[in-house]
Amino acid sequence: MTLGRIISFEERGDDRGTLVALEENVDVPFDIRRVYYIYGTKAGVVRGKHAHRNLQQAVIAVSGSCRLLLDNGRERTEVVLDRPNQGLLLRSMTWREISDFSEDCVLVVLADRLYDPADYIRDYHEFQKAVAEGR
Ligand code: TYD
Numbered sequence: 001m002t003l004g005r006i007i008s009f010e011e012r013g014d015d016r017g018t019l020v021a022l023e024e025n026v027d028v029p030f031d032i033r034r035v036y037y038i039y040g041t042k043a044g045v046v047r048g049k050h051a052h053r054n055l056q057q058a059v060i061a062v063s064g065s066c067r068l069l070l071d072n073g074r075e076r077t078e079v080v081l082d083r084p085n086q087g088l089l090l091r092s093m094t095w096r097e098i099s100d101f102s103e104d105c106v107l108v109v110l111a112d113r114l115y116d117p118a119d120y121i122r123d124y125h126e127f128q129k130a131v132a133e134g135r
Helices: 124-132
Strands: 005-008 034-039 047-052 058-063 065-071 076-081 086-090 097-098 107-112
Touching: 058 076, 076 107
Parallel strands: none
Antiparallel strands: 005 086, 034 107, 047 097, 058 086, 058 107, 065 076, 065 097
């Protein structure tokens, strides 16, 4: 797995509807130290455009849909997230650009570390250089 991996979460559905529960190191393969969510994204906006030096994340479109461009410095792929019972696992050193947000998109992100601005690589050429140098 060098780019994103989709994992399916167990749905605990009954005649009332559906519930998904996520536990660290059970449903998501890392310690969950931070949760953030993105919503109300304006039409045409592209978010992300960065990589993390050392961060694992699981991205879940709990409502609506969006598209992720993933790039590990060697190959690129695109993933559409549109199911609340699926998560996209992102490892360190994955450049991501998130676009095509539906109006109702709510994107929940679980992360294994607290917010650290120093962990970000926001320049694509710097990212490519870091990959090439194995940093
Ligand atoms: P930003 O990294 O620009 O979002 P994206 O990568 O999705 O475009 O974050 C937007 C703002 O939120 C910025 O001021 C930093 C802040 N922020 C936190 O305070 N904590 C967090 O965990 C995250 C992800 C962002």
